[in-house]
Amino acid sequence: MSTLPEGLDLSDERVPKASFSTIDFALLEARDAAELKHLLRACQTHGFFYLNFDNSESTKAIVDEKTRVQNFMKEYFAQATEVKMKDHLGIKTKGYIPYGTFTGLKKGDWRTVEHLMLSRWDFVSGADSVAPAVRAESQLFKSYLDRCNYVVSVMLGALSDVLEVPASKRFDRGHDTSKPCDTTLAMLSYPLDIGETLQEHTDIGSMTVLFSHEFGLQVLAPETHQWEFVEPRDRHAVINVGDALRFMSDKQLYSCVHRVIRATGAYASPHRYSLAFLRRPEQEFKYKDTEGKELTAKEWHDSKYKIYYTPHEEQDSRVLLGGMERVLSGTAHNVAVTA
Numbered sequence: 001m002s003t004l005p006e007g008l009d010l011s012d013e014r015v016p017k018a019s020f021s022t023i024d025f026a027l028l029e030a031r032d033a034a035e036l037k038h039l040l041r042a043c044q045t046h047g048f049f050y051l052n053f054d055n056s057e058s059t060k061a062i063v064d065e066k067t068r069v070q071n072f073m074k075e076y077f078a079q080a081t082e083v084k085m086k087d088h089l090g091i092k093t094k095g096y097i098p099y100g101t102f103t104g105l106k107k108g109d110w111r112t113v114e115h116l117m118l119s120r121w122d123f124v125s126g127a128d129s130v131a132p133a134v135r136a137e138s139q140l141f142k143s144y145l146d147r148c149n150y151v152v153s154v155m156l157g158a159l160s161d162v163l164e165v166p167a168s169k170r171f172d173r174g175h176d177t178s179k180p181c182d183t184t185l186a187m188l189s190y191p192l193d194i195g196e197t198l199q200e201h202t203d204i205g206s207m208t209v210l211f212s213h214e215f216g217l218q219v220l221a222p223e224t225h226q227w228e229f230v231e232p233r234d235r236h237a238v239i240n241v242g243d244a245l246r247f248m249s250d251k252q253l254y255s256c257v258h259r260v261i262r263a264t265g266a267y268a269s270p271h272r273y274s275l276a277f278l279r280r281p282e283q284e285f286k287y288k289d290t291e292g293k294e295l296t297a298k299e300w301h302d303s304k305y306k307i308y309y310t311p312h313e314e315q316d317s318r319v320l321l322g323g324m325e326r327v328l329s330g331t332a333h334n335v336a337v338t339a
């Protein structure tokens with residue numbers, strides 16, 4: 001039940017590349033005033049940007065670590081389906097999730113993507129949902145999860161500072177890592193012979209840290225309402241604002257609608273992998289959703305996941321697109337902010 005405007009639906013190099021800003025993480029750590037404004041602008045306009053870690057002594061190792069996690073993923077997904085199904089828990093948010101679980105890009109297409117989902121909370125609390133192959137690489141995953149958590153915390157703090165958000169409304173509230181939350185490391189695999197891929201959506205949580213080497217991710221450009229490719233970059237993460245941060249910011253920040261398409265032509269690749277760290281607030285943290293209804297982060301997470309595997313015709317686009325469908329169709333506006 002998408003209400004989005006009709007857009008260019010191509011999958012090759014004729015589709016423009018999105019022109020996102022590149023933010024320097026070390027400058028955010030140092031609270032450099034110009035870079036904070038740069039960050040704010042990126043979050044108000046596209047809600048997507050590239051993040052460069054090269055100058056950050058604390059965090060530049062993330063680039064090497066994500067390569068190691070990507071190598072892990074390639075080996076993991078290359079296993080026979082029967083082997084991977086040993087990690088299938090019969091739920092849709094944790095463990096191995098085979099093709100055919102999530103609603104595809106095109107109506108009636110369910111052969112979308114396979115996932116290995118790692119719940120950060122289960123990982124740190126030693127729960128059984130963590131795949132043995134992940135446990136065998138505990139040090140790598142612990143370090144990668146900690147680093148991604150830190151990256152998002154710095155950005156939430158930086159955005160709160162530059163917007164001079166009062167203490168009671170800061171965006172880093174509700175992100176206490178010692179409390180249960182649905183923060184997830186999603187490892188995604190899209191082989192060539194599987195059909196179309198991930199349906200348009202906004203992310204559930206506060207911010208996403210994504211690495212991928214292959215084309216496929218597209219965003220709905222805020223200015224033109226046309227699909228644009230997100231160019232993969234080896235050393236930069238792609239960061240995007242999710243529903244929770246948009247809600248917490250009283251809709252001052254923009255949560256960009258995105259999807260994954262089977263890239264063709266010059267952008268084709270035999271197999272696409274992506275690594276998405278999906279940071280979500282504590283399960284009991286409350287905010288007001290797009291309808292102004294107060295709910296917990298867990299309630300929003302659970303209701304949005306149901307939508308991800310509901311047939312197109314029964315989907316509630318207000319949940320799937322987190323209210324952005326109204327911004328895109330011109331019936332609501334992002335709140336303009338100056339800083």
Ligand SMILES: O=C(O)CCC(=O)C(=O)O
Binds near residue numbers: 186188217260
């Ligand atoms: O595979 C990608 O590049 C994007 C995945 C994504 O949008 C998600 O997991 O929410």
Ligand SMILES: [Fe+2]
Binds near residue numbers: 201202258
């Ligand atoms: Fe996403």
